[in-house]
Amino acid sequence: MTSTDIQFDAQGQLKHFLTIEGLKRDHILQILDTAQSFITLAKKEIKKAPLLRGKTVVNLFFESSTRTRTTFEIAAKRLSADVINLNPQHSATSKGETLLDTVNNLEAMHTDLFVVRHPNSGAANLIAKHVPPHVRIINAGDGRHAHPTQAMLDMFTIRAHKGDVANLRVAIVGDILHSRVARSQIHALAALGAAQVRVIAPKTLLPTEVERLGVHPYTDMHEGLHDVDVVIMLRLQRERMNGAFVPSEQEFFNLYGLTADKLAYAKQDAIVMHPGPMNRGLEIDSSVADGPQSVILPQVTYGIAVRMAVMALIMGGKPVARKRRGNRSTRGSDETTPA
Amino acid sequence: MSLHIKNGHLIDPANRIDEQRDLYIDDAGFVVASGQAPENFIPTHSIDAATKVVCPGLVDLRARTREPGLEHKATMASEVRAAVNAGITTLCCPPDTHPPIDTPAMAQMIQQRAWRYGLAFVHPLGALTRNLEGQLLTDMAALDEAGCVGFSNALHAITDTMVLRHAMEYAAGFDFTVFLHSEDPYLHGSGCVHEGEISTRLGLPGIPEAAETVAVGRDLALIEQTGVRAHFCQLSSARALSMVTAAQKSGLPVTVDVTAHHLHLSEHDVGIFDSQCHVRPPLRSQKDRDGLRQCIKDGIITAICSDHQPHEPDAKLAPFSLSEPGISGLETLLPLTLKLVDDRLLPLSQAIALLTQGPANILGIDAGHLGVGTTADVCIFDPDADWDFTEADIHSRGHNTPFLGWRFRGKVTHTLVGGRLVFEEGEEH
Secondary structure, eight states: OOOGGGGGGGGOOBBOBSSSOOOOHHHHHHHHHHHHHHHHHSSSSOOOHHHHHHEEEEEEEESSSSHHHHHHHHHHHHHTTTTEEGGGGGTTTTOOHHHHHHHHHHTTTTEEEEEEEEEEEEEEEEEEEHHHHHEEEEEEEETBBBEEEEEEEHHHHHHHSSSSSTOOOOESSSSOOHHHHHHHHHHHHHHHTHHHHHHHHOOGGGOTGGGGTTTEEEEEHHHHTTTTTTTOOOOOOGGTTTTTSSOOOOHHHHHHHHOHHHHSSSTTTTTTESSOOBBBBBHHHHHHHHHBBOOOOHHHHEEEHHHHHHHOOOEEEEEEEEOOOOOOHHHHHGGGGOO | OOOEESSEEEEEEGGGGEEEEEEEOTSSEEEESSOOOOOTTTOSSSOTTTTTEEOOOOSSSBBBBOOTTTTTTTTHHHHHHHHHHTTEEEEEOOOOSOHHHHHHHHHHHHHHHHHHHHHSEEEEOSSSBBBOOOOSBHHHHHHHHHOOOEEETSOOOOOOHHHHHHHHHHHHHHHHHEEEEOHHHHHHHTTOEETHHHHHHOOOOETTTTTHHHHHHHHHHHHHHOOOOOEEEEOOOOHHHHHHHHHHHTTTEEEEEEETTGTOOOOGGGGOGGGGGGOOSOOOHHHHHHHHHHHTTTTSEEEOOOOBBOOOOOSSOOOOSSSSOOOOOOHHHHHHHHHHHHHTTSSSHHHHHHHTTTHHHHHTTTOOOOOOBOOOEEEEEEEEEEEEEOOOGOOSOOOEEEHHHEEEEEEEEEEEEETTEEEETTTTO
C-alpha cells in the first residue's frame, strides 16, 4: 500500500515509525541489528550514547501506560536526549483542544521527536501527516491499529531465543480483535518469512476476514498450538465480558488460558511470550508465566534496546551495516558504520 | 425575460423526450413549449445550447445546508448557491438540523430562508418523532401543512418497534411517505468503516453488513403490516438491496436511493485512514458497490443523491473514528452520475432520470420535468467537457470530498430557476 510511504523519506530511509505494514525484511533486520548493539551498551558502566544529544523527545501519551512509556523514556535518555512526558488526557484535550492543536503547540517548543500513544486507530498517521518535515513520529500504540515497537521487540526476543524467524510456527492467542500488538506482530512475522502464523481465539475475538492478513485462524487451543515454536499470549481486558465477547473469566481461562497442559501441545522447546501487562489466571497460568519456557521478562529488557534503535535510526543515527549471516551473537558498537 | 433555449439536446425523461429540441420559457418563468415556438412568442433572450444537453434542474433527494444550528460548517446562502452552480435546483433536507424540524415553525423557517436567495428550492422532511428521540410522534399533519414533503428520523434509530409501527401507521393514514435510514444501532455500535478486510487491517471498529440487513428486514415487516409508503435512504449493501428488490416484486410500496459516492468508492478507498472516506453508512465491499450498480441498471434504485454534508476542515482533521462522517457532494452529483454513462452502465437519459424524475416522484413534488406549464428549472451541461475536479470548483462551504483530482466528463454551463438564469459558466453570480 503506497500510503504507508509517509514513513519513508525520498531515499527510502525510515523517517517515522508508524506501522510495520509496508516495511521490508531488511528494514526490520536493520532495526534488530542496531538494537543488538545497544544491548551491549546496556552492559557497560556508562550506559549512554550521544546519538540524540541536544534533541528534545516528547512522550505524548493520550492513553495511560507504564511499561511502554518508561522504556521509551529510558531509551531516549540513554541516547542523551532531553525527555518530557505528557499525558494530555488529563490536561489540554479535556479542555477541548484538538489533537493537532496539542501537537502543534508542543512542536512550537522545538520538539524533534514525538512518541505518541492514542486510543484511536490512525492517530499517529494523522500527526505524521501534519508535522513539519524535520519532526519525527514514533507510534507507541494507536487504537487497535499498530504497536510497531512492541512487535519489533517481540521479533528481537524470538530471534534471541529461536534464531532465524523464518521456519518458525508462531501462535498468537487471545483477544486478536482489539489488539494492535497482534496486528503489528502479524505484519512483522510475515515480513520476516515466518513459516506459519496462527491466531487462536473464540470467534468473537477474531476480526472479520483475518485470513486476509495471511494468518490461520483457530478456535481450539489443542489444534492451534500443535507443534508451534512460539506462543504469544495477549492480554484480555476484563471489560470484554461486558460486550458479550466472552462469557466469563473461568470459561476463557479453561478454554484459552495458557497452562502447562496446553503448552504441552506446542513443541517441547517452544517459548512463551506476553507483551504485558499479564492477567495471571485469566490468559496465562503463573506456572507458565514464571516457567522455564517463559521469555516474558527478557522481552522488557529488549524493549529498551529496540526503542533506542528505532529512535536512533529515524533521527538519522548511525545504523549497523547489514551483513548476511546466520550468527546472532552479540555485536559491539564498533560495527556501527555511517548511514 | 422570456427565453428561447435553442439547438440543445433536450432530455426530459418524465415526458419521454430525448432528442434535439428547442425550449421556450415565458416571462413568468414557465415552460410554454418545446420543439415549435408558440404563436406570437417573441423571446427577449436566447441561449444557444448547441452540443449541450438541456434537462430539468436536478433534484437532490438529500442535502444538508447546515442551517440552522451548524452555521460554522455551511449556511443556506453558501449551499443553495453551490447547488445551482452544480445544476441542482431542488433539494430536500433531512430533519436533523439543530433544533430538528419537528415543528411547523422550523419547517417554515427553513423554506423562508431558502426563498430569500431565490436559488435552489429547499423542501424539508419533517421529523418522525419529537426531537428525533424515537419516543413521541410529531404533529405530522401540521408539518405537512407547513411544507414537509415526508417524514424521517434521519440517522437516529427508532429502537422501540411499537413507536415505529405507530409512526408508520399514522403516516399511512394521511398518505405521507416515511424515509428510513435503516441501521441497527447495536450492530453499528462504535463502528466507523465496513466490517471486513479494511477494518481488520486498520484496526478500526467495523459496521457489519447485518447492521443494515437486520434493520431493513424489520422495517419491511412493519411496512407490510402498516401499508405505509416508505423510502429507503442510501442503502449500502447488495444484500439489503436484494431484500428491497424482493419486497418491490411482492408489491410493497417501497423505493430506494443510493448516494453517488457509494456507486464509485468501496472500503478500499479508505486507504490508510483517509477521513474523507468516512461516511455513514460506510463504503462497503467491491461486491456491494457492484451490486448497487446492478440495481441502478435494473431500475430498482430510482434516485441518486449527494447526501451532501459540508464540514469545516477540522471535522476531518482527527483520527478516523473521531472525524465526522460525510462528504460535501453537491458539486460531484452530476459528474459522478455521468461517469456511470461513461462506464457504459446506463444510457444518458436514464442517468438524468435518476437525478430528476426519480427523486421528484419519491418526494411527490412537481419538479424534475419540463412539461408545458411547469416552472422552468433547467440545467444545461456540456456532456463532452473534460475537467479535473479541484478545490476551485467547490462552491459549497464544505471542501470535504475524496474526489479532488478526479477527471470528470460533463460540466454544467447554465442553470435556470423559475426561468431566471442563476448560473452561467464563467460569469459571477
